[in-house]
Amino acid sequence: MTAAEQGGAAPDDALAVVAEGVQKRFGRTWALQGVDLAVQTGTVCALLGPNGAGKTTMVRILTTLLRPDGGRATVAGCDVVRDAERLRYRIGWAGQQATVDELLTGRANLEMVGRLYHLAQRAAARRADELLERFGLTSAGGRLAKTYSGGMRRRLDLAASLVAAPPVLFLDEPTTGLDPASRLSLWEAIEGLVHGGTTVLLTTQYLEEADRLADRIVVLDLGRVIAAGTAGELKRLVGGERIDLVVGDPNRLPDAAAALRRATGAEAEVSPGQRRATVAVTTGVAALAAVVRELDAAGIGVEELDLRRPTLDEVFLRLTGSGTTQDRQPAPTAGAAPSERGAGR
Ligand SMILES: Nc1ncnc2c1ncn2[C@@H]1O[C@H](COP(=O)(O)OP(=O)(O)O)[C@@H](O)[C@H]1O
Numbered sequence: 452m453t454a455a456e457q458g459g460a461a462p463d464d465a466l467a468v469v470a471e472g473v474q475k476r477f478g479r480t481w482a483l484q485g486v487d488l489a490v491q492t493g494t495v496c497a498l499l500g501p502n503g504a505g506k507t508t509m510v511r512i513l514t515t516l517l518r519p520d521g522g523r524a525t526v527a528g529c530d531v532v533r534d535a536e537r538l539r540y541r542i543g544w545a546g547q548q549a550t551v552d553e554l555l556t557g558r559a560n561l562e563m564v565g566r567l568y569h570l571a572q573r574a575a576a577r578r579a580d581e582l583l584e585r586f587g588l589t590s591a592g593g594r595l596a597k598t599y600s601g602g603m604r605r606r607l608d609l610a611a612s613l614v615a616a617p618p619v620l621f622l623d624e625p626t627t628g629l630d631p632a633s634r635l636s637l638w639e640a641i642e643g644l645v646h647g648g649t650t651v652l653l654t655t656q657y658l659e660e661a662d663r664l665a666d667r668i669v670v671l672d673l674g675r676v677i678a679a680g681t682a683g684e685l686k687r688l689v690g691g692e693r694i695d696l697v698v699g700d701p702n703r704l705p706d707a708a709a710a711l712r713r714a715t716g717a718e719a720e721v722s723p724g725q726r727r728a729t730v731a732v733t734t735g736v737a738a739l740a741a742v743v744r745e746l747d748a749a750g751i752g753v754e755e756l757d758l759r760r761p762t763l764d765e766v767f768l769r770l771t772g773s774g775t776t777q778d779r780q781p782a783p784t785a786g787a788a789p790s791e792r793g794a795g796r
């Protein structure tokens with residue numbers, strides 16, 4: 452019976468990645484405590500989580516670099532354990548550490564990968580040129596990779612993962628450590644791939660990145676899925692957006708707070724010391740426009756007016772009760788697996 456026959460879910464070939472109850476243990480640490488995942492073909496799914504959440508472990512399992520201790524997963528229709536060989540030819544993978552060979556030129560790096568995929572010399576060279584062009588590296592193609600900036604290396608790494616034109620691409624923290632301009636150009640490169648039909652599963656610590664790129668976000672913490680949905684759904688879950696304003700004249704702060712209330716129907720929090728008033732909103736830019744109209748009608752001048760989204764820290768604070776600290780460890784679960792589901796193979 453197909454998933455569709457079971458009750459309206461998408462048929463299996465519409466899902467590029469399916470994971471059910473995936474578990475992984477390292478010694479006494481459960482890195483994954485039963486993770487479910489479903490990524491629709493042709494979409495971007497972001498695994499969002501702080502350090503130690505289990506993101507890399509999940510990607511390594513889905514790319515056959517690690518065997519799960521429980522549960523099951525398929526990628527492009529191939530089981531990650533039983534069909535590992537076949538699966539490897541259907542995916543691309545770019546990890547946190549760039550895998551480029553520093554002592555080769557950018558072009559030679561790509562040609563080498565092409566040869567590993569059994570492309571003939573001419574075909575490998577042609578593919579290398581195409582990819583250099585696509586990632587804005589044509590003029591740098593003849594230079595040794597060790598002379599590349601961080602952003603150029605990541606683009607070269609991404610290009611290398613695409614030599615075989617895989618239908619499913621895994622990117623583990625593709626922009627961590629990059630400057631804003633490099634991050635933006637990598638985002639554009641990823642968007643271009645998705646436009647061309649590639650399914651992407653990426654991991655990130657940045658809500659902004661998930662927001663920009665992902666159709667669906669799965670929030671992972673301590674080896675468990677703690678929330679999932681579109682960026683909008685996730686933000687509403689953690690309390691929507693805020694409008695912040697700072698008045699020029701401190702005496703007008705009460706009037707400004709009243710204007711916020713009239714515009715949004717919600718009570719503003721006021722910080723007189725900072726001449727600031729803040730209100731939670733659910734309608735985003737429309738609320739901001741209403742606030743501008745009310746302030747204008749009341750003749751209140753403001754020095755700052757911001758519509759801001761929850762930060763990743765606010766998301767985690769709300770969902771987990773703790774921030775994105777780097778040193779949290781999953782509580783070791785003594786003895787039996789945390790979930791029996793799917794275990795035992
Ligand atoms: N090879 C390993 N040996 C021991 N522990 C590991 C290993 N890989 C990951 N871990 C642990 O598993 C947990 C999840 O790690 P990881 O998947 O790398 O998280 P993330 O990529 O989200 O930062 C962490 O507690 C980490 O210390």
Ligand SMILES: [Mg+2]
Nearest residue numbers: 506507508547
């Ligand atoms: Mg990681």
